[in-house]
Amino acid sequence: MRQRSLIAITAALAAGALTLTACGSRDEDGGSDSGGGGTTVVIGVDAPLTGDLSALGLGIKNSAELAVKTANKEKTVEGVTFKVESLDDQAQPSSGQQNATKFVADKEVLGVVGPLNSGVAESMQKVFDDAKLVEVSPANTGPTLTQGPDWQSGKKVRTYKSYFRTATTDAIQGPFAAQYIFNDAKKKKVFVIDDKKTYGAGLAGTFTTEFKKLGGQVVGTEHIDPETKDFSAVATKVKNSGADVVYYGGEYPQAGPLSKQIKAAGANIPLAGGDGIKDDVFIELAGKSGTGDLSTSVGAPVEELPSAKEFVANYKAAGYKEPYGAYGGYSYDSAWAIIQAVKTVMEDNDGKLPDDARAKITETMQNVSFDGVTGKVAFDEYGDAVNKQLTVYSVENGAWKPVKSGTFTG
Known part of the structure; x- marks a missing residue:
């Protein structure tokens, strides 16, 4: 890069x-x-x-x-x-x-x-x-x-x-996350936030489409400035929306503080995101209140x-x-x-x-x-990976723990 x-x-x-x-x-x-x-x-x-x-x-x-x-x-x-x-x-x-x-x-x-x-x-x-x-x-x-x-x-x-x-790709990752959050985590009302960048906005978009298709309700949407770390205004909106989960399209430098501030605002609900938040730094930034937050990431856990x-x-x-x-x-x-x-x-x-x-x-x-x-x-006709496996992780005891691996079935 x-x-x-x-x-x-x-x-x-x-x-x-x-x-x-x-x-x-x-x-x-x-x-x-x-x-x-x-x-x-x-x-x-x-x-x-x-x-x-x-x-x-x-x-x-x-x-x-x-x-x-x-x-x-x-x-x-x-x-x-x-x-x-x-x-x-x-x-x-x-x-x-x-x-x-x-x-x-x-x-x-x-x-x-x-x-x-x-x-x-x-x-x-x-x-x-x-x-x-x-x-x-x-x-x-x-x-x-x-x-x-x-x-x-x-x-x-x-x-x-x-x-x-x-x-x-996010064409698979977003819908895979939506299926897990709706079907497995039993969350029906989501507040969707993204950082307006190519990765974050795209991921939030594919998640939203699948979540609605499954019967889930999007109770609010917001875009954040990735150059700031003060998300108190959006955290208040999340609290007042009645959402039972937040989905964030973006990366861990913003996702960690966002999660922490949402909890501090009184919304004791998990923040979920894609592979861009799946780093130990997210856990440090989110603090103890980040327990239960979710992330998808490409492939199966390397360690396994x-x-x-x-x-x-x-x-x-x-x-x-x-x-x-x-x-x-x-x-x-x-x-x-x-x-x-x-x-x-x-x-x-x-x-x-x-x-x-x-x-x-x-x-x-x-x-x-x-x-x-x-x-x-190996690569398909578009240059994309033929390996479509993904994994959902949850923050438990200060670490990312894999909870489910699989592929998206549309």
């Missing part, structure tokens, strides 16, 4: 030696543990590495680096050493676009992992697509990114063939997946200071998808990178398929 300048293409390019370098990585070699050979391939990582959402962004960066370290150690692609270039987008679309331009300018970058925010992705897609540089997001959930602005009417159009993601045991152990052994977070497993799988695409392209070209490596890797990504940290990793 963030930006960093890349080295100019050299004569080695003609010989098939393309490089990917990393800035802001844990160690000086950008995440490479062992030399795989004469060709260096750089994988860019764009994420919020500073600011309110850095807890998620650093987990994305670290996990992508771990994938690169693993590929180098195991010599996954014979003759290739992978490196990471990490750029900070601060969750700002303008920074993301600048980062995308920097990645594209460095001809050694053959793929990018990120970003975190759907709004940031919107600013990057065309830049990458024009350069035929593949982008694989571990966290974007906005449906328009892959299926176009009219996806809800059934008119799905894939605008950018270079864009893929390993996380499922047999396929993720090695990832969890290796991440711990690597000594990263930050947790891998909600998207760590997906970030690892996104980087691994790029690595697999590079491997296939080289195998099809006598062990060398072709002159049109970026275009070939983007084309190859459509058919990449493997068993990853998060389960089956």
Whole structure:
């Protein structure tokens, strides 16, 4: 999700030696543990590495680096050493676009992992697509990114063939949350709030449509300014609405204080949200009154997946200071998808990178398929993940506890 300048293409390019370098990585070699050979391939990582959402962004960066370290150690692609270039987008679309331009300018970058925010992705897609540089997001959930602005009417159009993601979309996450809240939690009156951003507004919209379809009542709606932390006015509206649950489309820096202030206003009801609030920082910000709050998140709990045991152990052994977070497993799988695409392209070209490596890797990504940290990793005709699993979490005893996993059934 963030930006960093890349080295100019050299004569080695003609010989098939393309490089990917990393800035802001844990160690000086950008995440490479062992030399795989004469060709260096750089994988860019764009994420919020500073600011309110850095807890998620650093987990994305670290996990992508771990994938690169693993590929180098195991010599996954014979003759290739992978490196990471990490750029900070601060969750700002303008920074993301600048980062995308920097990645594209460095001809050694053959793929990018990120970003975190759907709004940031919107600013990057065309830049990458024009350069035929593949982008694989571990966290974007906005449906328009892959299926176009009219996806809800059934008119799905894939605008950018270079864009893929390993996380499922809000077209599924919002309705999945609505079904759980209405059918399982038995909440019938909801107050819907969003932060007016691409992710938050989109998620609130898909939730609302399904909740109404089920017979639920929307007793109030409100938009908040994500730049403030004073939500006393909206908290009072929630209290007076008679709602038995709040659904918030947005992220944890605002969701935590919002939950706390709603309870303080006298509305002792749970706040529910999407994967954007599913972070331990939310629990810190919400305080003890956040007990019982709910979140959906993509996939099954990484800690409970047999396929993720090695990832969890290796991440711990690597000594990263930050947790891998909600998207760590997906970030690892996104980087691994790029690595697999590079491997296939080289195998099809006598062990060398072709002159049109970026275009070939983007084309190859459509058919990449493997068993990853998060389960089956593959992409449908829109570039969306074929893995549609989601999990509902509840705050219990100061931690997020999984309460139900499944897929949305419309």
